[in-house]
Amino acid sequence: MNYEVVIGLETHVELSTESKIFCSCGGHSSPKEPNDCVCPACSGMPGMLPVMNKRVIELAVTAGLMLNCEISRYTTFDKKNYYYPDLPCAYQITQLNHPICTNGVVTLKTSQGNRDVRIKQIHMEEDAGKLVHEGKFSYVDFNRTSVPLIEIVTQPDFRSAEEVVTYLNKLKSMFRSGGISECEEGAMRCDVNISVREEGSDKFGVRTEIKNMSSFEAIEKAIKYETQRHIDALEYGTEELVQETRRFDDVSGKTFAMRNKETEADYRYFPDANIMPIVIDDEWLEQIKSAKPVEIDEKVQYYRDEGISETEIEMLVSNHKLSKLLDDVVAMGCNAKETATWILTDCAGVLRKDGKTLDELNVSDTQLAAIIKMVAAGDINRNAGKKILIAVVEKGVDPVAYCKEMGLDRKVDASAVEGIIDNVIAGNPQAVEDFKNGKVKAKQALFGACMKELKGAGDVNLIRELLDSKLNNL
């Protein structure tokens, strides 16, 4: 018999905001130590009230627009009750009754052609903290409490693990390029609902849910394992399938049923009276729409038109920070293709030397634009530009000032250049002799000596011209 797997997905994505969802704590994306980014509100102290971070709403709406959702003009928050030490208030603020986005659709390019996956809803919620177990003790770290998340719930429209992974990769590149989420390791977590039925049937089989997976590889493996488990049960009666929640064990590659206690809790959801219903009016929605980053496809086309290579385009669209840097530098009047090379080749090279990656790039748009402009204007040569870039990355210097200070400016007095060339010719009689005997390499050596004396400054063409004429006139 032929079977068909039916999969629905709930994906939690951490939003890239400066502060948490209901308090002004920041820095939670890179805390230095436990409970570093914590205030009375996100640690559950009495007297504090949640204050809605508007940016969270805007990012959630932007995500909804990207996934072709209807945007709710009236949205509310609810409380979900359960006790766990990593949840300081013993309730989580989430959305049950009026989620921010509903009824979306996303089109996937798969080996079977284009597939539409319907989005049931997107809702906003706060994350919980973390427990650290050490010996007899457990420690609570609230750095993550109240970190803003969106949960994207699909309809059961996936028919293979491949489709699920394609969808997740699409979300990831969309959200990264749109500045919605960095989607770093662990910042995207999935619950997978899965059932198997006879091909062609319109009834659903027994559904199981595999909770809390964050690596795409694990998700793919878990789906494949769980699908086979269901098929074996249906085909060979290996076991009786029950509706339950399971977890995936990475080591054994198997899924296991979770204790009932964790899955059958009554969360006693009810509206949060501290957060007034939020109304998204036309004006605000238009604002969000106009601030929405251009769709990836449009962006790719633009980069292509500017002559940026396909490999570079891929690097740019998958990293919001880099594409934003490029766009900003271009907006300052630099050439796009040049800028892409500066960022993806030169900056990457400088960072690589220190064992770093582009994610750690700390060059501002104005710094980079200043260097590129000096080169483009012919004030300095490209090598000097690279020297300045190194200093910017390593010491955070001001590019223009540094250029002057180090004498890298190409506008060296022509007579000074001439003097240096004369000195080089006078100081290297052997090379001059070789040149006269027709050895091309000798001229290159003399040119190199001149450049060394000039410390990389000066107009290369001018130096070459002067050197040529002097040698030819000897």
Added chain:
Amino acid sequence: MKYYATKINEKGNIAVDDTILVKDLPCTAGSRILEGFKSLFSAEAVTRLEDKGYTISGKTHVGEFGLDLCGEFSHYSEKEETIKGAAAELVKNGEIKAALGVDMNGAPRRAAALSKVCFLKPTYGTVSRYGVVSTAASGEQLGVYANGVETIKEIMEVIAGHDDKDGTSLKDAAYDYKCDAEVRGKKVCVVKELLEKADENTKSAVLDYAKKLETQGVIVEEISLDFFDNANTTWQILYTAETCNNVSRYDGVKFGFRAEEYRNIDELYVNSRTQGFNFLTKAVILYGSDVLSKNRYEDCYGKALKVRRVIAEKMAELYNTYDAVLTPACSKTEFKEYSINDAFTKVFSEGVFTSVANLTGTPALVSGGVQLMGNHFSETTLLSLAYAVERMGE
């Protein structure tokens, strides 16, 4: 006999109920579960008063989380004799100018009525709840105790007005209140059904008050309204559910009281909360937990939310005809000691006078042992009516 849970300044002129936070001071809300907890910040109302030169005398005793009639069941009253309605009594004795209290279910109004002082529960959203130990966010409001309504007006003008730190705070930056607006020609109703629930002393206090209003040119009419019992039940469902949820953060893990004996996290929770809460709080938690449970939600909590809207409409209709409603604030002029086992039902039966104002977020003023209720933002009317009677003397 003790008024204060924490006293800090002999010369202070404002006392603050122990359900309101003052920076660096302990805050127990009358409960063992918050034993040892100190606040890192002050309530917005406290900060505004201090900024205007008022000084805090200390934190006055309250019943655990303000859930009882008027302060009779504090954890600390088990060890020493604390004063019931401590803030109201301090005001009455003239030891302080005014006090702040949190009105979630009428406790400060009852205390004021019994001590014959004033308490105003203002319109929901006019005074910031930042720094209030919250029980039922949708209906609690920070209010003022004082000997006369002029002082209430003075303090209200300092503490009322928008606060960014409270998402339910209304947008108006400040409010102007008056005590001496014209009352001649104002229409006040007395609700027959509420009057019948009060004892003879209370009944005659209300009728005397009505007569005094009439001598000031106020038109007083007795009417019949049948929805106060429903309003009371509705508020009981809502406030117990919200309280159950809001006190769930007191779990022995982070601050306050933790049981000495436990073998695992479940026992830490159960033992800390069993020993940390009193019988009344536990009753509220159980009731609130039940009305939110999956099987009961639609019939209880969900329905209560709908009834709340209906009652708000009915009250708004009433205020189209009348400027204020005159009622008892509680059924008696004195409450004898009683067992905490009876507290939940006792509080419910007294709630019939006070609940509707919490349920609908409308203002209520207790003065001269009776209660005046009005529409949203009708504080000036209520203060002026009370002021007219106040000026007449005994």
